[in-house]
Amino acid sequence: MLRTFGLGAAMMAAGMSYAAAQSCEQNFSVSGVPMVTAVAFKTFQDFPKLRPDVALAKLAQGVAAEGFHGIKVDKTLSSVDAYQDTAGSGRLQTLRVVARKRGGGTRVDAVFEIQAGQIADSNIVRKGLCTIVESAVD
Template identity: 55%
Template structure:
């Protein structure tokens, strides 16, 4: 079962410091439910890590969370993927970026859904953090 289950509203279904904080504490949501696209994002900083080495692990975690079309862009140190869970043909997108910051790596995960789609933010938070934790 996919952790990022979405439903269409038309169908009547509703489905200390920033750098040191864990993934759950960095979770943010932007957009207006039903009226605009929604963006769910979080990040975590991994000390003494290398971004290129993390990409494959992150891609495997993305796939394990039920995403399709997983693509690694080594030049951008990013992973792009999508899923379509509603049966409507309208996809939801995921982007994971691993940025080298000195001896540390900051991993950002952004999940976007289209206007008119809803999801449970707790489920998205858990799924994004599962992906980020896959880099360990």
């Protein structure tokens, strides 16, 4: 019985460390119904030994490099907010990226939202969001 418990505990520990080490692409999710409701594309990644303030400055640069406008950095909230109007309709898509302390490092979360009636290719959004998230260490 002890042997089984030891194996189970080892498997659980391995699973926990695997989850913590997942990449931005693996953490990507989409919620909402395209064309019917707003759609939120979300992802995150943990960066060991990275300070949130250092990440925040690099994230703002990453957001700019991806073509977003109206970039606002809030050091108190450790966030970057921006928007884009890819269709030229005046109906903005919004982005929020947050860098927060997690253990000895930083967790970077990104949320890109489009309005009801708009569509976006999730593969393209995943690539763009992960480029931004990973800019925290570039």
